Amino acid sequence: MKLPFLVRPAQLGLLSAVLLLGGPAVAQKARPATRPAEPANRIGAIREADLKRDLYALADDHFRGREGGTLDELRASVWIAEQARAIGLQPAGDDGTFFQFFHIQRTRLTKASRAIIGTHQLVPNQDAIVFAPVNAVVSAPLVFVGSATPAEVAKADVQGKAVAFVFSGQPADGLSYRRYLTATIRDRSAELVKAGAVAVVVVSDARAQTIYDNWGTGYERGRYDLPGGPNTRVVTQAPTIWLPAAALAWVQQPGQQFTAGLVVESFQYPSVNVVARVPGTDAQLKKEHVLFSTHQDHDGVRKAVAGDSIWNGADDNGTACAATLALMRAFRQQPALRSALFVFHGAEERGLLGSRYYSAQPTVPRESIVAVLNIEMIGRNAPDSATLLGSQRPHRNSADLVRTALAANQAGPKFKLDTLWDQPAHPEGWYFRSDHLPYARLGIPAIMYTTLLHKDYHTPRDEPATINIAKLAAVTRWIYLTGWAVANRPARPVADKDFKLER
Ligand SMILES: [Zn+2]
Structure with a gap:
């Protein structure tokens, strides 16, 4: 018997007596039904070559800028669902499909x-x-x-x-x-x-x-x-x-x-969320979901700038879609204890419509969503910098989740994290402009990963060639390490009690 600590000879008799008189049974009772062991992560499944290929596919003129509520968004959504199917994910939308359709209502002058x-x-x-x-x-x-x-x-x-x-x-x-x-x-x-x-x-x-x-x-x-x-x-x-x-x-x-x-006219037409799932491995924890969030739409075909009228939205939000597909591969190779849920929200650019709809009518029980990790534009600006929105009051709604994300940054890419853009006084109001917001308003722990704005934001110049693929991979690994930790920890992230947004 190998003892894990030094025992003086005088104590040996007592220890032997305890062991003989039912010591092992006592030890078992003290640690009943322990949590299942956390498997090794599959961070190696996140590969620059995959990210680059998927980014270039989605930001190609073929998808005509993926405007919410158009056939172009629908085509891109079908392409994403097909990738999810090929990777081996379960459909988690409506009617056994990868899709959750909803209506946009548009109001304009005739x-x-x-x-x-x-x-x-x-x-x-x-x-x-x-x-x-x-x-x-x-x-x-x-x-x-x-x-x-x-x-x-x-x-x-x-x-x-x-x-x-x-x-x-x-x-x-x-x-x-x-x-x-x-x-x-x-x-x-x-x-x-x-x-x-x-x-x-x-x-x-x-x-x-x-x-x-x-x-x-x-x-x-x-x-x-x-x-x-x-x-x-x-x-x-x-x-x-x-x-x-x-x-x-x-x-x-x-x-x-x-x-x-x-004269005003108002009419409806469809947009779509793409929803896919990797079930967890633990009988109990698999009922809970870590939700990875992004949006697949962009601004479509608009006013030409320098002869280019297709607003491809490579950074916004091709980078995050490519990242989400990479996260799917990693979770598919090795599922976590909790289930991983992947939601590509439609019509984000038209006012967070897909996330407002999904958070109000989720295809899994809303209480089962333990955290939302939203990804919005992660391929530009200084290679060693990034931002975690929802990490400071009044935007922070889970100090617990933020701690996990910051620890994942230290364990992984060690980005220098901007702290200005998460402040309520920041003129861009960036916190209010992406898909984590509707979930945060419902009290679900939610954060957003971004590498912030740039001069090509919402112009036809937001093209894949401007994306730093190595940085995209590094941010994706940071999100993966956060999500992996959240999906395997014993307790779900605790929501802050006094969360109240400034608007
Ligand atoms: Zn966006």
Whole structure:
């Protein structure tokens, strides 16, 4: 018998007596039904060659930018499901398939909508941007009030008029100009309407024009939501119309009439979540799920930049989809004690629609989801840096889960972790812009892995050649080590009791 510790000869008699008189039985009782042994992880299953191949496949022009609610997103989703099937995962969507379909509701101005100033006929979102889809029939004299300072507005009689002004002003330090501009237009319009204006016309100054030119196509496409959501409301109110700087010459001419016939249409069409599962190996713990989250959609085919109109979304979120497929391979090679659930959320770019839907109607019991590890853009910026969102208050909803993720970083890639982007004062509000959010709001421990924004974000220049594949692999290994630890630890991560987001 080999003793694990030194025993003085005087104690040997006593020890022998204990062993003889039922020592082994006592020892067994003290450690009943111990947890099953954690198997060795399969981090070696995460390979750069696989990540690169899958990234290039998804970010290829073949999938036309995978816009939520289009055949392109559907085709990419079928491709992902086919990879999951080939890797050997169980379908975990509806009806025994890998898919969970849901409806997008889109609300926008009809193509027949028009606004006319004097002799200038404006097609909304072609010659002018109309803020918010509104039903409005207006015919009123137009009055120009300079830059709409309180003095200028007071001097003009705005009651019952359409009121035009030139946008001006600069944000306070630290605020993004784009956010300042939209907030200011919204606030000034509200003030003018309160003062009696029946329509508001905003003309860009030189700086606002740079935003106008690069506005993308958000307003052109309307608003998106799940059916019944707040963005499906159709309102009748005074319209706000934003014009390019070149319009100033004719807008400020006196004695013009403003007329508008703006009509809203609202309709539904399908998007899809792809859901796959590797069952756990422990009879009890397999009923619980570690949810690995990403989104497969991007922005589709839009305004061309340098001759390229396909917004391939390689970093956003091809990197995370490739990472998720790699995680599937690793868990398939060696399942953990708990089950691993993989959810590719549809229509994230249209307002986190897939994750809002799945978190409300999960295909596994909601209480069985012990943690959400969300992956959003993980292939850019400095090779040794990354960010864990949801790691600081008020965004942190599980200090326990965060500790596991930080330990996995130390055991694995040892990224220098940014701490600024997770702060509530950060102007980008990055925490609120990905699929962990709906789960966190439901109290499920949730974190997000990202390597942050870059100059090609949401442009056609977000191409696979810009991705650092070695970094993508390193972040994937970090996520794997976190997920592996969570899937094998005896107790599920504890949620913080006092979690409350700032908005
Ligand atoms: Zn994204």
